[in-house]
Amino acid sequence: MTGFSSRVEAVSISGIREVFEAAGEDAINLGLGQPDFPTPEHAREAAVEAIQSGAVDAYTSNKGTLELREAIAEKHARDNDLHVDPEDIIATSGGSEALHIALEAHVDSAGYRPASERAQSESAGQEVILPDPGFVSYDALTRLAGGTSKPVGLREDLTMAPETVEDAITDDTAAFVVNSPANPTGAVQSPEDMREFARIAAEHDVLCISDEVYEHQVFEGEHRSPAEFDDSGNVVVVNACSKTYSMTGWRLGWITGSTDRIERMLRVHQYAQACASAPAQYAAEAALTGPQDPVDEMRETFRERRDILVDGFERMGLECPTPKGAFYAMPKVPDGWVDEVIERGVVVVPGDAFGENGAGYARISYATDTETLREAIDIMAEATAALE
Numbered sequence: 344m345t346g347f348s349s350r351v352e353a354v355s356i357s358g359i360r361e362v363f364e365a366a367g368e369d370a371i372n373l374g375l376g377q378p379d380f381p382t383p384e385h386a387r388e389a390a391v392e393a394i395q396s397g398a399v400d401a402y403t404s405n406k407g408t409l410e411l412r413e414a415i416a417e418k419h420a421r422d423n424d425l426h427v428d429p430e431d432i433i434a435t436s437g438g439s440e441a442l443h444i445a446l447e448a449h450v451d452s453a454g455y456r457p458a459s460e461r462a463q464s465e466s467a468g469q470e471v472i473l474p475d476p477g478f479v480s481y482d483a484l485t486r487l488a489g490g491t492s493k494p495v496g497l498r499e500d501l502t503m504a505p506e507t508v509e510d511a512i513t514d515d516t517a518a519f520v521v522n523s524p525a526n527p528t529g530a531v532q533s534p535e536d537m538r539e540f541a542r543i544a545a546e547h548d549v550l551c552i553s554d555e556v557y558e559h560q561v562f563e564g565e566h567r568s569p570a571e572f573d574d575s576g577n578v579v580v581v582n583a584c585s586k587t588y589s590m591t592g593w594r595l596g597w598i599t600g601s602t603d604r605i606e607r608m609l610r611v612h613q614y615a616q617a618c619a620s621a622p623a624q625y626a627a628e629a630a631l632t633g634p635q636d637p638v639d640e641m642r643e644t645f646r647e648r649r650d651i652l653v654d655g656f657e658r659m660g661l662e663c664p665t666p667k668g669a670f671y672a673m674p675k676v677p678d679g680w681v682d683e684v685i686e687r688g689v690v691v692v693p694g695d696a697f698g699e700n701g702a703g704y705a706r707i708s709y710a711t712d713t714e715t716l717r718e719a720i721d722i723m724a725e726a727t728a729a730l731e
Contacts (some may be wrong), residue, residue, distance in 0.1 A: 349363070349451060350487050350551060351487065351488040351667065353487075354429060354482075354486050354487060354724070355429055357479050357483075358479070358692070358693065358694070358695075358696030359374060359376075359454075359692050359696055360648075361388075362374055362685070362691075362692050362693070363688060363690065367688060369688065370685070370688045370689060370690050371537075371688060371689045371690060371711070371715055371718065371719045371722070372689050372690045372711070373689055373690055373692065373707045373709070373712055373716075373719055374648065374690040374691060374692045374706070374711070375672075375711075375712065376526060376591075376706050376709060377585070377586075377589070377591040378586060378589040378591070378670070378709060378710050379589075379710045379711055379712065380411055380572060380589040380637070380639060380641050381587055381589060381632070382589050382590050382593070382626070382630075383589075383629075383630055383633065384600065384627045385627065385629050385630070385633040385634065386588060386590065386626040386627070386630040386633065388629070389626050389628065389629030390438050390622040390623070390625050390629075391623045391634050393621070393622055393625035394622055396488045398621070398625065399621035399625065400621075401621075402522075402617060402618050402621075402660075403610060403618045403619070403621050403624060404612045404618065405433075405554075405612060405618055406430070406432060406433050406434060406609065406618075407432070407434025407597070407618065407624055408508075408621075408624050408628070409429060410433075410535040410628055411420065411434055411624045411625075411628045411631075412429035412430075412432040412434065412597075412648075414627075414628045414631040414632050415429070415432050415434075415582075415597055415631065415632040416428065416429045416432065417631070417632070418631050419580075419599065419628055421587050422558070422559075423464070423568050423570070423573060424571065425570055425633075427599050428602075430602070430605075431514040431599055431602055431605045431611055432503060432597055432599050432605070432607060432625055433593045433597060433608060433609055434595065434596075434597050434619040434627075434639060435592040435595075435596045435597055435598060435612065435616070435619055436594045436595075436616055436619050436620065437583055437585060437591075437596045438554065438556045438582065438583035438585060438596035438597070438618060438621075438695045438711070439480055439484075439596070439598065440612070440615075441551070441581040441582075441583070441597060441609075442480055442481070442484055442554065442581055442600065442617075442643040442699070443484050443487075443488075443594045443612040444491065444516070444608040444612050444615070444687070445550075445554075445559075445579055445598060445608060446471065446484050446485055446487075447488050447490040447582065447608075447611045448604070448607040448608040448611055449492035449517055449518055449550050449607075449608070449725055450468060450469050450471060450485065450488045450489065450517045450518065451468060451469045451489070451490075451517065452468040452469075452488070452489020452490065453467055453468045453489070456604060459697035463709070465607075467491040467515075468488070468490040468491050468516050468722075469490050469491065469516070470490065470491045470493045470513065470515045470516045470517060471485040471490050471492055471517060471518045471519035471520065472494075472495055472511050472512070472518070472519035472520070473485070473492055473493065473494050473495070473519075473520050473698075474491045474494070474495065474497060474520065474521075474522060474525065474698075475476075475494030475496055475497070475698035475699060475700040475701070476496060476497070476501075476527055476528065476673070476694055476695075476700055476701030476704065477494070477520070477522060477525070477526075477527075477697055478522060478525075478526045478527070478554070478697070479696065479697060481518055481520050481522075482494070482698070485503075490517065491514075491515075493510050493511055493609075494698050494699065494700070495507045495508060496629065496700050497528070497530070497700065498676060499524070500530060500532055500663070500671060501529075501530040501664050502523075502530045502531070502532050502533070502536065502663050503521065503524075503529035503530075503532065503536075504536075504611045504700055505536055505539035505540055505543060506539075508540070508543060509543050509547070512543070512549060513650075516547070516549050516551060517549065518549060518550035518551070518552055518650070519543075519544075519549065519550075519551060519552070520552045520554060520691045521538075521540050521551060521552070521553045521569060522553075522554040522556065522564065523553075523555070523557075523611060523668070524526060524530050524553075524557040524558070524560055524561055524566070524666075524667065524668025524669040525557075525668075525669060526557065526615075526660075527666055527673055527692070527694070527697045527706040528666065528669075528673045529649075529666020529667065529670070529671045529672055529673065530664070530666065530667065530668070530669065531563070531566070531668040531674050533564065533567075533668040534565065534567040537568060537571070538569075539565045539567045539573075539576075540553075540569040540578075541569040541570075541572035541573045541577075541578060542572070544569070544573065544575060544577035544578055544579055545573065545574065545575035545717060547571050548575075548577065549577065550577055550579065550604075551569050551573075551578045551579070551633065552579055553568055553569050553570060553578060553579070553580045553581065553583065554581055554682050555568060555580055555581065555582050556583045556585060556587075556596070557583065557586050557668055557669040557670075558582065558587070558643055559586075559587045559638050559642060560586060560587075560641070560645055560668050560669050560670060561642075561667065561668040562645070562646045562649060562667055562713050563641070563665075563666055563667040563668075564668075566668070566673075568580060569682050570599070573607075573611050574731035575621045576600070576601035576603070576604070576641070577600065577606055579598055579600035579608075580598065580599045580600070580701050581596065581597075581598050581599075582598075582599075583595065583596030584595070584596070584626075584627045584630055584631070586658070586669075587630075587638055588627075588630040588635075588637065588638065590623075590626065590630065591625070593620070593626055594619070594620060594623060594625040595619055595620065595623040595626070595627040596619075596622065598704065610717065613645055623665065627641050636715040638671070641658060643711075643712075645670045645709065647713070648670070648709040648711075648713060649665075649670070649672070649689055649709060650713055651674060651709075651713065651720070652672055652707065652709050652716065652720065653665055653666075655720035655723070655724065656674050657671070658724065659715075659723065659727045660727070661674040661675060661676060661727065662674065662675045665677070670708055670709050670710045671706055671707065671708050671709070672706075672707050673694065673704050673705065673706050673707070674704065674705060674706055674707070675703055676694075676703065676704060676705045676729050678730075680705065680727065680730060681705050681727065683729060683730060684705075684722065684726045685700045685711065686725055687722050687725065688722060689708065689719045689722045689723060689726075691705045691723075692705065692706040692707075693705060693706075694706060
């Protein structure tokens with residue numbers, strides 16, 4: 344029988360999925376990483392009109408429609424004060440595919456590195472520095488690309504220190520990942536940090552992959568991108584409509600970067616995907632160019648829920664760095680807390696699902712209505728008291 348590749352054997356089903364499958368059907372789910380709002384109506388209507396007109400019956404350009412890429416470029420000018428050429432944008436099947444093609448295009452596996460660049464005994468691929476705890480796909484996609492994950496710990500406020508990243512760089516480093524606002528922590532990197540990440544990428548000639556899919560869910564501080572401070576072409580930006588416009592099911596993201604990097608990533612994209620879903624491209628164009636009121640409304644609602652949840656943790660006696668963005672909180676929890684909470688009917692995700700340094704924490708998503716969130720807080724409080 345044909346066996347399985349070592350790359351796929353190096354990854355497993357996400358611990359998040361395992362938690363979902365273990366929970367009861369009537370459980371309150373605080374493990375979901377998606378907004379609980381409808382996609383804006385004007386985005387839906389644009390997709391319907393495109394379908395009815397026949398505009399989506401054929402492939403689009405590999406990079407996506409020009410109109411969508413122009414809308415993305417305008418978004419970066421409006422929100423990030425960045426000039427992005429529409430030709431330096433690839434529309435992807437969600438932010439996940441954007442991460443995938445970035446790593447595939449830039450990370451060498453051991454078997455394809457010149458012998459002069461590796462020790463005879465070396466078996467690992469190039470290194471990718473990742474936040475720990477961090478989004479589960481970073482490690483898995485690195486392994487699938489044949490690379491080696493190099494997790495680094497976070498500060499007390501759960502942000503990633505630039506000096507920690509710089510200290511971790513070796514001759515084998517291909518890239519490092521920055522995620523702000525962050526999943527699973529809700530932490531937001533400072534402008535000074537982002538400037539430093541850009542400097543590190545330039546001075547060490549390594550790639551900075553900046554995952555900015557939660558950029559509009561910032562409650563304190565401001566979102567800044569390392570790309571704003573980059574003159575070297577060593578920063579690529581991953582973004583998506585998923586979290587900003589509650590379009591997780593539409594699977595529409597994008598990646599921007601220097602022309603030479605885009606050309607290499609396009610080689611991966613065109614063979615693996617051909618093009619992003621055409622109906623989703625029309626919906627995304629409408630979302631980006633239409634009224635932005637739904638984005639503001641979601642952000643304010645998430646801020647209110649964040650405050651309710653953090654206040655609940657304080658009353659429970661659980662230490663939790665106040666999340667400044669996204670829609671997650673990551674409190675420190677006692678042994679057995681996650682199991683106790685799940686058994687009582689609330690789904691939360693153990694922190695070690697996001698890396699070894701997540702042990703002793705739990706990730707809670709507050710992407711649920713306020714009444715349900717308050718009910719879940721009461722159940723978590725009961726579970727906490729039961730463990731004292």
